[in-house]
Amino acid sequence: MKIAFIIDPIAKLDPAHDTSVALMEAACRRGAEVFIADMNSLSVKDSKARAFLQPIKIHPVPLVDGKWQVPQPWYEVEQGEFQPLENMQFVWMRPDPPVTTEYLYATYILDYVAPKTRVLNSPRGIRAANEKMYALQFQGAIPKTIVTADKGTIIDFVAAEGKAVMKPLGGKGGEGILFLETGDRNINSLIEISTNIGKTPVMVQEYLPAAQDGDKRIILLDGEPIGAVNRVPKSGEFRGNMAAGGSAAQVDITDREREICTQLAPTLKADSLMFVGIDVIGGYLTEVNVTSPTGVREIDRLDGVSLGDRVMDWLAAQI
Ligand SMILES: Nc1ncnc2c1ncn2[C@@H]1O[C@H](COP(=O)(O)OP(=O)(O)O)[C@@H](O)[C@H]1O
Ligand SMILES: [Mg+2]
Incomplete structure (x- = not known):
């Protein structure tokens, strides 16, 4: 098996945390020929997508006494x-x-990979799925949510809900996520900053108090949930993201969450989104991460599994 990973600079990845490293490690363990490429090297020549591919070997990262060595x-x-x-x-x-x-643009270049090579996630699927907006189609799964650049609409929504969370549509790792409540003296200014004074739409969502107990990341492979980890906010913080200091905790997947996955599966398959991470707070779907979902190292560590091996088994079965 030959597999190329288009990733950020390898030296900046954290082997004890990054799912890309877990996947590459599992691919190496399986004896696959693994290559890495920088997104900036993607190009098209003779209508064929190319990249500067460097063969890579990942040395095993063992788990010793609950810590990745x-x-x-x-x-x-x-x-x-x-x-x-x-x-x-x-x-x-x-x-x-x-x-x-x-x-x-990288996804447009990847459209020129010959069909015999499988691109994950599909470039079309990645383009179809804004990580925040994609969830909106799954009614019944999502909390009360609006998307708008209009200040009055946001103020009305917050007044009706009492508490809300405002999110940039292109954010990640908790960046730019703001808690809003009626009476906050900064509310007008916060909305102006986030919407670029009424020009950029943002997502505003009812505040889910369950977020205090954690934001659950569930990894789906080909529409099927294969593992989950809870991310619990650090004290004094409402965002659970690990990038915002949240801690990873062992967690099970509930029946309600399995139903959400079942609801998503046909759409994910239709968009060829084979490896995604959904975020669920208090049984509500808040985000569908399709670009570079993480959580595998944490799930492996807490559940004693190897999702990387599971993914490689699945890839091998696709050939
Ligand atoms: N509706 C909500 N109610 C309460 N907290 C929320 C809500 N939506 C998001 N959060 C908090 O903000 C964090 C980041 O939100 P998310 O929508 O997953 O964006 P990001 O792309 O930054 O991860 C979550 O981990 C959660 O702690
Ligand atoms: Mg998230």
Whole structure:
């Protein structure tokens, strides 16, 4: 099996936390030929998508007494060369969000990977799925939510709900997520800043008190939930994101959450979104992460599983 991962600079990844490393490690363990490429190297020649592919080996990162032991060095990269991506069986697009113009252009280049090579997640699917907006189609699964750039509409929504959360549509890791409540002296200014004075739509959602107990990340492979981790906000913080200091805790997947996954599965399959991470707060779907969902290291550590191996089994079965 030959698999290329399009990722952020390897030296900046955290082998004890980043799912991309867990996936590459599992691919190496399986004996696959693993390559990495920088998104900026993507190009098209003779109508074929190419990239500067560097062979990589990830040294095993063992779990000892509940902690990932990162060897030094933890990877070895060999001399790379430009190659058509159709030389791979799989190309996995996993740079971190936000989805910038460059990111979008990368997905257009990936449209020129020959169909015999599977691109994960599908470039079309990534374009179809804004991580915040995609959830809105799953009625019954989502909390009360509006998307607007209009201050009056937001003020009315907050007045009706009492408490709300305002989110930039292209954010990640809790960045720019704001708690709003009626009577907050800053509310007008917060809305102006977030909407770029009425020009940029934002998502405003009823505040779910269950967020205090955690924001659950569920990983779905081909529409099926394969593992979950709870992210509990640190004290004095309402955002559960690990990037915002939230701590990972062991958690089960509830019946309600399985129903949400069942509701999503046909749409995810239709959009070829094979590996996604959904966020669920108090039984409500708040986000569908399709670009570079994380959580695998935490789930493996807390549940004693290896989701990376499970994903590689699934890939091998696709060939
Ligand atoms: N409706 C909500 N009610 C309460 N807290 C929320 C709500 N939506 C998001 N949060 C908090 O904000 C964090 C980030 O929200 P999310 O929508 O997942 O955006 P991001 O892309 O930044 O992860 C969540 O981990 C959660 O703690
Ligand atoms: Mg999130």
